[in-house]
Amino acid sequence: MLEKYYNMGQIDRLLRFLFGWGLIFLGIVFTGVINDSLMNGLIAMFGVINVMTSVFRICPAYLLARISTLPKGRANKRNRVDSAIIVDGFDDVKDNRILRRKLQISILLPMLALLVIFAVIAYKLDHRSMMMSITRQVDVAMEMAAKQIISTDSGSDTASAVGSAPPELVQMVSSLSENSELFVQQDANGQIVDSAFSKGEGNEALLRAWLRQSPSLLPAHESDARGMLMFGDEELIWTSMRVGSTDTWLSVIVPSPKEHTMTAYLFSPGFLVLIFAVSWLAIWSSTYIVGIFVDKMESNSRRLQHRSMHDSLTGLPNRQKVESIINKRMRALNSERECLVLVMVDIIDFRVINETLGYALGDQLLVQVGNYLKEVEPGKTDVVRMGGDIFCLVGVIAHNRVNASRLANLVHDKLECTHELNGIPIGLQIRTGLSLGPADSVKPEDLVRFADIALAQAKTQRIKDCFYQHDQDSHSIRKLTLLARLRTAIERNELTLVYQPKVDIGTQALAGVEVLVRWHDDEYGQVSPVEFVSWAEKSGLIDKLTHWVLTNAEKQCQEWRDRGYFIPFAVNLSPTNLFDKELIPLITRLVTEGSFGDGMLELEITENAVMEDPERAVQAMRVLSNMGIRFAIDDFGTGLSSFSYLRTLPVSNLKIDRAFIVDTSQSDKDAVLLRSMIELGHGLGCVVTAEGVEDEATMDRLRQYRCDHVQGYHVCRPVPAEELVRWLQTCDWQGSERAA
Numbered sequence: 017m018l019e020k021y022y023n024m025g026q027i028d029r030l031l032r033f034l035f036g037w038g039l040i041f042l043g044i045v046f047t048g049v050i051n052d053s054l055m056n057g058l059i060a061m062f063g064v065i066n067v068m069t070s071v072f073r074i075c076p077a078y079l080l081a082r083i084s085t086l087p088k089g090r091a092n093k094r095n096r097v098d099s100a101i102i103v104d105g106f107d108d109v110k111d112n113r114i115l116r117r118k119l120q121i122s123i124l125l126p127m128l129a130l131l132v133i134f135a136v137i138a139y140k141l142d143h144r145s146m147m148m149s150i151t152r153q154v155d156v157a158m159e160m161a162a163k164q165i166i167s168t169d170s171g172s173d174t175a176s177a178v179g180s181a182p183p184e185l186v187q188m189v190s191s192l193s194e195n196s197e198l199f200v201q202q203d204a205n206g207q208i209v210d211s212a213f214s215k216g217e218g219n220e221a222l223l224r225a226w227l228r229q230s231p232s233l234l235p236a237h238e239s240d241a242r243g244m245l246m247f248g249d250e251e252l253i254w255t256s257m258r259v260g261s262t263d264t265w266l267s268v269i270v271p272s273p274k275e276h277t278m279t280a281y282l283f284s285p286g287f288l289v290l291i292f293a294v295s296w297l298a299i300w301s302s303t304y305i306v307g308i309f310v311d312k313m314e315s316n317s318r319r320l321q322h323r324s325m326h327d328s329l330t331g332l333p334n335r336q337k338v339e340s341i342i343n344k345r346m347r348a349l350n351s352e353r354e355c356l357v358l359v360m361v362d363i364i365d366f367r368v369i370n371e372t373l374g375y376a377l378g379d380q381l382l383v384q385v386g387n388y389l390k391e392v393e394p395g396k397t398d399v400v401r402m403g404g405d406i407f408c409l410v411g412v413i414a415h416n417r418v419n420a421s422r423l424a425n426l427v428h429d430k431l432e433c434t435h436e437l438n439g440i441p442i443g444l445q446i447r448t449g450l451s452l453g454p455a456d457s458v459k460p461e462d463l464v465r466f467a468d469i470a471l472a473q474a475k476t477q478r479i480k481d482c483f484y485q486h487d488q489d490s491h492s493i494r495k496l497t498l499l500a501r502l503r504t505a506i507e508r509n510e511l512t513l514v515y516q517p518k519v520d521i522g523t524q525a526l527a528g529v530e531v532l533v534r535w536h537d538d539e540y541g542q543v544s545p546v547e548f549v550s551w552a553e554k555s556g557l558i559d560k561l562t563h564w565v566l567t568n569a570e571k572q573c574q575e576w577r578d579r580g581y582f583i584p585f586a587v588n589l590s591p592t593n594l595f596d597k598e599l600i601p602l603i604t605r606l607v608t609e610g611s612f613g614d615g616m617l618e619l620e621i622t623e624n625a626v627m628e629d630p631e632r633a634v635q636a637m638r639v640l641s642n643m644g645i646r647f648a649i650d651d652f653g654t655g656l657s658s659f660s661y662l663r664t665l666p667v668s669n670l671k672i673d674r675a676f677i678v679d680t681s682q683s684d685k686d687a688v689l690l691r692s693m694i695e696l697g698h699g700l701g702c703v704v705t706a707e708g709v710e711d712e713a714t715m716d717r718l719r720q721y722r723c724d725h726v727q728g729y730h731v732c733r734p735v736p737a738e739e740l741v742r743w744l745q746t747c748d749w750q751g752s753e754r755a756a
């Protein structure tokens with residue numbers, strides 16, 4: 017838009033340049049021809065102004081267009097709420113608002129004032145010179161008439177005096193009396209000595225009108241007086257003159273020539289050029305002033321815009337700017353050969369660097385990271401600081417994923433080295449998430465979001481980089497929604513518990529039930545515990561979840577006990593639960609005051625849970641086992657357990673993971689592995705439970721290997737409490753005398 021006006025401005029400049037020189041030329045030439053130096057001077061000056069303004073690029077169209085692009089105060093006031101950066105720039109916005117107001121005044125007022133002043137001056141000057149030229153002729157004639165009056169006898173008839181005068185005077189006076197409306201001779205007191213009317217006696221009204229205006233003036237004047245007289249619609253000019261040193265006054269009233277009436281004057285070419293020149297002058301002088309203001313406003317807004325679009329620490333473009341960068345790159349893309357890649361970069365454990373080295377060094381590191389990123393394929397990439405320790409590299413690459421990976425690798429190579437900060441070596445590790453335009457989307461906001469999602473994925477999977485995939489998106493929305501709902505689901509008791517029996521493989525008696533949690537969400541349906549338990553672990557909700565499970569399982573245990581079913585419960589613990597300060601008090605209460613006494617509670621923990629912080633874990637396990645709580649190692653075989661540790665743990669049950677149970681018939685090696693695991697369990701003095709038993713053949717084999725307990729769909733699926741009671745009453749596995 018601005019360019020359009022700017023081009024207009026260029027044409028305008030050229031025209032003004034040529035026009036200006038033309039006027040200067042005319043002004044100079046006419047000075048010699050027309051004897052009116054004021055008009056010629058104005059024309060020439062007008063020419064000079066045109067040339068000057070064209071040279072100094074003052075163009076109203078361009079300037080006004082520039083003003084319209086400047087940020088408006090109100091819009092920025094809104095931004096002020098959105099962005100803290102803009103707050104810094106608020107003074108500039110206020111400045112702009114004041115400037116804008118000044119500007120409006122500076123355009124209008126001088127233009128109007130100049131126009132009026134020039135018009136009035138010009139009219140006055142011109143009218144005066146016009147009057148002088150008309151009356152010049154009258155003056156000469158009157159002079160001669162006066163001489164005649166003096167040379168003949170004073171008081172004699174003017175006409176007769178004229179009669180004996182030289183022929184040229186006779187002609188002049190007669191032409192004068194022909195044109196004049198009135199010719200009067202007065203004495204010093206204003207008394208009319210003689211009067212002549214060119215249009216008959218009826219013009220006495222004119223005489224009276226004139227006398228009302230002039231006689232009082234006469235005695236006061238030494239020599240002469242003149243003025244304008246409006247008589248009806250007529251515009252007249254009168255001139256009075258004292259005859260020599262006598263007391264006689266001669267006055268003549270002539271009609272104002274038609275070309276000198278006000279209307280004729282206003283439409284005369286001279287006056288029009290003058291008006292045009294004056295307006296032009298007014299416009300150009302005000303646009304010159306405007307230009308100065310606009311420059312100031314523009315530099316204000318440029319500063320403001322830069323500040324709101326750039327990060328103050330690194331000087332890099334910020335999140336607000338990223339979309340326009342992507343748009344610009346996208347437009348310049350040769351879509352047949354090239355594509356756009358967004359590499360979202362996150363520094364791992366930057367918080368730790370900040371906390372250990374201090375924020376000043378952390379800031380320095382961020383600046384350095386920004387600088388390093390700028391060195392990755394310069395010219396083809398833009399670096400944006402998205403906030404905190406997250407940067408985004410927007411790059412143009414040749415079409416395919418390999419090149420995108422290559423760019424990500426360059427980023428990794430550049431940053432994952434040892435950086436020196438104040439002599440302290442710091443090793444950086446980063447994760448990157450990639451999205452591709454236009455393959456993933458053409459919209460900048462989508463590309464940024466997708467790269468964010470890919471980055472989150474890379475972080476959760478602990479991989480170096482990750483490309484965006486469409487299913488990640490819906491997955492992450494679902495995850496975020498569910499995670500937010502999980503807390504309320506726990507608080508509102510929307511979770512439920514199911515129970516899966518474990519039975520003695522020899523006696524077929526019920527050895528106990530494993531408590532498994534279930535969650536049905538109204539929108540997303542049944543959510544797998546594998547999913548939400550892991551989210552709860554990461555978000556810190558897991559302690560709350562485990563408390564809920566333990567409390568509700570205890571209630572169920574109590575209810576069954578009241579009905580005569582003494583069933584041992586096994587509750588799953590997540591790794592961090594062992595370090596929860598409230599866990600031991602809660603279990604103590606459930607054991608001493610509730611139904612979990614008498615060895616009714618077993619806790620299943622994974623090997624990894626123990627290995628995370630073995631000493632604290634063992635300490636907590638000892639406290640609990642002293643209360644009569646038994647421990648089972650869950651998913652045995654899949655973790656990183658050290659057998660030496662297993663020996664020291666108060667564990668009474670080893671649950672061999674499903675992965676070792678299914679399909680052992682297929683491979684001898686698997687069979688050997690399973691057998692030795694069972695033997696190891698027995699060697700450690702544990703009861704060995706096989707998980708995920710799905711058929712009779714597996715049962716037989718496990719019996720053969722002397723496994724103690726089995727759990728799995730072949731025995732019973734996890735079922736709600738009431739169903740388990742029915743199962744107990746109907747199935748072959750009943751052996752309540754053992755469980756009781």
Ligand code: C2E
Nearest residue numbers: 532533545546549565588589590708709710728729730734
């Ligand atoms: P897990 O502790 O290994 O639980 C056993 C899982 O195997 C259960 O899945 C159960 O339904 C399934 N299963 C049982 N028999 C068979 C079978 O014959 N074949 C097959 N294919 N699967 C069988 P579920 O209920 O989905 O639980 C999955 C995991 O979620 C559990 O694995 C456990 O780690 C976790 N979890 C469940 N409830 C809780 C809880 O209350 N607290 C904690 N911390 N974790 C829980």
Ligand code: CA
Nearest residue numbers: 530588620650
């Ligand atoms: Ca378990």
Ligand code: CA
Nearest residue numbers: 650651671707
């Ligand atoms: Ca398990």
